[in-house]
Amino acid sequence: MNFKRKPSKAILLGGVVALVLMGAAAAIAWAAGAMRPDYQGYDLARPWFDGRSYPFYLDMFNQPSLKPQEEGTLQEFPQDSVPRTGSEAFIEATALVGGQLQRDLEPLNPTKATPASIRRGRFIYETYCSVCHGLAGEANTPVAQRGMPAPPITGLIPLLSEPHLYNKALYGGPLMPPYGFQTTQQDRWDMVNYMKSPQFGQGGSQ
Numbered sequence: 001m002n003f004k005r006k007p008s009k010a011i012l013l014g015g016v017v018a019l020v021l022m023g024a025a026a027a028i029a030w031a032a033g034a035m036r037p038d039y040q041g042y043d044l045a046r047p048w049f050d051g052r053s054y055p056f057y058l059d060m061f062n063q064p065s066l067k068p069q070e071e072g073t074l075q076e077f078p079q080d081s082v083p084r085t086g087s088e089a090f091i092e093a094t095a096l097v098g099g100q101l102q103r104d105l106e107p108l109n110p111t112k113a114t115p116a117s118i119r120r121g122r123f124i125y126e127t128y129c130s131v132c133h134g135l136a137g138e139a140n141t142p143v144a145q146r147g148m149p150a151p152p153i154t155g156l157i158p159l160l161s162e163p164h165l166y167n168k169a170l171y172g173g174p175l176m177p178p179y180g181f182q183t184t185q186q187d188r189w190d191m192v193n194y195m196k197s198p199q200f201g202q203g204g205s206q
């Protein structure tokens with residue numbers, strides 16, 4: 001084959017005419033509204049979301065999922081496509097229902113202080129608490145040195161009750177952040193078992 005041969009003028013002209021005709025047809029179809037998607041008031045000058053319902057903004061919302069306030073059951077979804085168990089909901093320390101505080105002031109520790117529980121608790125403490133209070137609870141941390149008023153807690157722990165420590169981790173304090181989002185019930189009781197064990201204050205795993 002001779003690749004160097006130029007296309008004939010007739011073919012070039014035919015191509016140009018075909019493109020012009022296609023453009024004209026598209027313009028006519030657009031003007032007639034046949035090609036225009038139904039954007040329900042989409043404003044080219046202000047293409048950001050302005051509260052109106054645009055089909056393309058709703059794509060992620062309109063999935064096979066239960067909408068807020070929608071009746072139905074997660075059981076109807078294909079098996080294992082949605083989680084059906086879950087963790088406890090986080091209820092704020094100050095949440096009131098009918099004037100009643102929702103916070104359990106005296107939660108009971110259901111977890112025995114076994115070596116396994118204490119080992120897990122140490123891991124949780126070192127993950128979430130040691131950054132401020134220190135591995136041994138002495139608050140000799142860069143975070144505390146730079147102004148976070150986290151107190152040394154090693155000597156304090158024996159004076160504090162298990163429910164208090166559990167709720168402290170769950171809800172935090174006036175300055176301490178809550179760790180109820182990051183930790184499970186089991187995590188917090190294991191942590192209480194660790195803080196109450198003779199291992200706490202020994203310097204942690206480092």
Ligand code: HEC
Binds near residue numbers: 129168173175179
């Ligand atoms: C971001 C830094 C920070 C982290 C992380 C932190 N704390 Fe605290 N903690 C504080 C501060 C600040 C205080 C003192 C003021 C307050 O209670 O809000 C405090 C006080 C305490 C006290 C003593 C006061 C009391 O009310 O008992 C205990 C016990 C305690 N924290 C336990 C924990 C435990 C358990 C964790 C991990 C779940 C943790 N802290 C994580 C900053 C922190």
